[in-house]
Amino acid sequence: MSLPEEEVHMMIKQVLDETVGPNATYTQKDSVVWNQKAVENITKKLVASGKPFKYIVTSSFLQLSNGSGLHVSTISYWNKSTDTSYMYRWETKTMLAIVYVFAVAI
């Protein structure tokens, strides 16, 4: 019923490779634009798969320059058997992208 994890990971990877590309370097201005594009395209792909879910897509770009860490913790209150979360981590030399997708059954 729910989307397979690999499929969602593939979608996210594809979108990020297309919008950002593995050789891009981080700039504040670009990251905002990439973020918006990435989130939009991922949402489009999710909707195109035609499953009866509400989707929430969150993507974060972090600059990797001075060795700072980032912790993300997510916790949900929902129906474990119908609702799913997906996390994908995408990295280049200068940045880290963390994409969360939540699919909540209608």
Added chain:
Amino acid sequence: MQNNEERNFVLRPTPDQKFRPNAVLPMIKEVVTDKLSATTYNFDEAEDLSKELSSTIRNRLKGLQLPRYKYIVQVYLAEQAGQGMATATQSVWDEDCDSYVNYRFTNTSIWCQVLVHAIFHY
């Protein structure tokens, strides 16, 4: 109008059972400021700290007694080291009843962002 708990199938929350971002924001603010205002960043504790924050916020959300809402709480916790960070979120959902809250907290060494999504379950 009857309470939602007594009905089997609902399309809209009653006005007093609606998730209101502006009412929830002060609660998140309080939880985060309580935990973080006197803390300095420590890599070993950061993981536990972020987990603790998210579960506290979730428990407080449960305490709101909005029976038909599902919640997703995301806590981003990082060291304040001059690095850049951008977050974007987009949702496909029912604008009328679903909602989200965003809160960002910084002190001299910690940077923290809390994102709460509330989804109405019909």
